[in-house]
Amino acid sequence: MNRILSILFFVIAGNAYAGEIIVQKGGSLHNALRQAREWRRTNDQRCEGGITIRLAAGRYYMEEPLFIRPEDSGTADSPTMIVGDEGAVICGDPVQRHTQLWPEEGMEKMLAFDTAARTITIATPPDSILERVPTFNQPGQQFEMVVHQRWAIAILRIRQFAVHGDKTIVSFMEPESRLEFEHPWPQPVINEEGRTSGFLLRSTEQRDGIEQLVMIDGASHVTIEGITFENTCWNRPLHKGHVTLQGGFPLTDAYKLKDSPGLPWDENLENQAWIERPVSAVSVRNASGIVFRNCRFQHLGATALDMESISNGSIEHCTFDDIGGSAILAGSFAESPREVHRPYADLAGQCSNLTIGHNTISRATQEDWGAVGIGCGYVRDCTIVGNIVSDVNYSGICIGWGWTPHDTGMHNNVIAGNRVYDYARQLYDTGGIYTLSNQPGSSISHNEIAPPAHAPYATNNRAFCIYLDARTDGFRIVGNTCKARPILRDEIGDNHPGPNISFE
Numbered sequence: 001m002n003r004i005l006s007i008l009f010f011v012i013a014g015n016a017y018a019g020e021i022i023v024q025k026g027g028s029l030h031n032a033l034r035q036a037r038e039w040r041r042t043n044d045q046r047c048e049g050g051i052t053i054r055l056a057a058g059r060y061y062m063e064e065p066l067f068i069r070p071e072d073s074g075t076a077d078s079p080t081m082i083v084g085d086e087g088a089v090i091c092g093d094p095v096q097r098h099t100q101l102w103p104e105e106g107m108e109k110m111l112a113f114d115t116a117a118r119t120i121t122i123a124t125p126p127d128s129i130l131e132r133v134p135t136f137n138q139p140g141q142q143f144e145m146v147v148h149q150r151w152a153i154a155i156l157r158i159r160q161f162a163v164h165g166d167k168t169i170v171s172f173m174e175p176e177s178r179l180e181f182e183h184p185w186p187q188p189v190i191n192e193e194g195r196t197s198g199f200l201l202r203s204t205e206q207r208d209g210i211e212q213l214v215m216i217d218g219a220s221h222v223t224i225e226g227i228t229f230e231n232t233c234w235n236r237p238l239h240k241g242h243v244t245l246q247g248g249f250p251l252t253d254a255y256k257l258k259d260s261p262g263l264p265w266d267e268n269l270e271n272q273a274w275i276e277r278p279v280s281a282v283s284v285r286n287a288s289g290i291v292f293r294n295c296r297f298q299h300l301g302a303t304a305l306d307m308e309s310i311s312n313g314s315i316e317h318c319t320f321d322d323i324g325g326s327a328i329l330a331g332s333f334a335e336s337p338r339e340v341h342r343p344y345a346d347l348a349g350q351c352s353n354l355t356i357g358h359n360t361i362s363r364a365t366q367e368d369w370g371a372v373g374i375g376c377g378y379v380r381d382c383t384i385v386g387n388i389v390s391d392v393n394y395s396g397i398c399i400g401w402g403w404t405p406h407d408t409g410m411h412n413n414v415i416a417g418n419r420v421y422d423y424a425r426q427l428y429d430t431g432g433i434y435t436l437s438n439q440p441g442s443s444i445s446h447n448e449i450a451p452p453a454h455a456p457y458a459t460n461n462r463a464f465c466i467y468l469d470a471r472t473d474g475f476r477i478v479g480n481t482c483k484a485r486p487i488l489r490d491e492i493g494d495n496h497p498g499p500n501i502s503f504e
Contacts, residue, residue, distance in 0.1 A: 089228040091213070151428065173241060198457040206238060229298075250276050300325075382413045389419070405438050412440075429462045444475055445476070452464065
């Protein structure tokens with residue numbers, strides 16, 4: 001195989017064999033993985049003690065993701081290891097570039113948000129901007145409005161500008177126009193809470209690029225160590241815009257219950273929403289015993305690492321920097337075809353016994369401000385310990401989903417010994433540590449959380465070191481500090497929490 005050298009090692013201690021496949025710079029990871037799969041298939045003696053695929057220093061460009069299948073699985077005694085020498089980089093294409101047209105910095109205030117006409121009214125931009133923005137369908141370029149929506153942003157492709165003196169009415173492309181104006185939460189704040197929501201106009205290079213680098217589906221006992229994952233794109237906004245429910249999860253359908261709001265499990269419910277999972281550079285699903293250790297994730301357009309459905313996995317001592325969406329996602333978020341506001345009892349078991357430990361996360365949420373540092377949905381027996389999370393535009397560490405007091409199988413989740421600072425940089429309704437729904441036997445302990453940053457745009461100052469959002473219950477909260485002093489109970493934000501929260 002091209003530039004692949006396989007070496008049979010004899011491991012002295014234990015008298016067992018282990019196979020190593022070395023991929024030289026410019027070689028094929030796909031071919032190396034196929035070689036390891038053939039050893040597994042034929043029960044080759046080189047499987048004894050495990051198989052290591054070792055990447056020499058260099059950049060490995062992925063025209064298609066490395067797909068790690070069930071047939072690539074190791075065992076507890078014979079794991080599959082993909083290990084990088086220093087300087088080994090798995091990469092795709094650099095993230096799309098934006099040019100902010102107006103204002104040059106920050107955001108302008110919008111004047112009106114018309115749900116019936118599906119338009120946004122703004123002050124008429126300068127002539128220099130009007131000369132550019134209405135020139136739609138320019139090759140390789142599109143124009144967008146980015147809208148501040150309290151705990152999320154919307155990216156709306158511009159369809160038309162209608163100038164009426166000092167006011168301009170803007171309409172948008174589908175499907176994002178329908179989703180933006182039909183779904184009630186979140187939407188922009190207009191002349192409420194003391195401020196008016198902001199927006200910016202920008203151009204984006206119209207170019208699809210590599211979004212995914214590695215996909216692990218159905219495999220077990222695989223360790224990835226010492227590899228840098230770098231440069232991926234985020235193509236969805238170029239074709240569909242980007243309107244989210246929360247946490248960076250795009251809406252696929254959404255509307256408000258106008259006649260007789262309320263459903264059997266929530267008499268006040270007015271939202272109906274269906275979402276899809278954000279794309280990720282590295283994804284893991286239907287897996288067990290998957291370990292990421294001492295890896296680096298950087299310059300990625302959307303989610304960096306997504307552990308959707310896994311048991312007994314870990315992410316340890318990894319570094320995340322300059323991430324467009326969330327650095328780490330884990331567990332189900334009741335993606336389509338399910339409606340997200342129903343209580344589900346079967347989802348938490350899909351992500352259990354996951355450890356997210358001693359990682360450093362900085363400058364996540366760069367493209368989608370509403371994404372998070374670490375985001376866990378329906379999970380159980382998960383531990384988030386010793387991480388440092390900083391420089392994020394929404395929440396730092398989030399756990400839980402469902403907005404429900406009902407039993408959903410989420411339990412025994414631990415958030416301990418983390419440091420979170422420089423969060424809530426752009427949005428609000430947020431927390432350094434943020435929780436949702438009933439999670440019996442869970443705890444938030446001995447975390448160091450700085451005060452939230454001052455969000456510069458529409459805000460009602462709903463940002464907290466710890467935020468127990470809708471129906472949070474079942475947590476023991478102890479020993480958390482801010483500026484070296486204990487966080488007091490009345491400093492913790494809450495939104496209709498349950499009765500079984502212990503604060504010490």
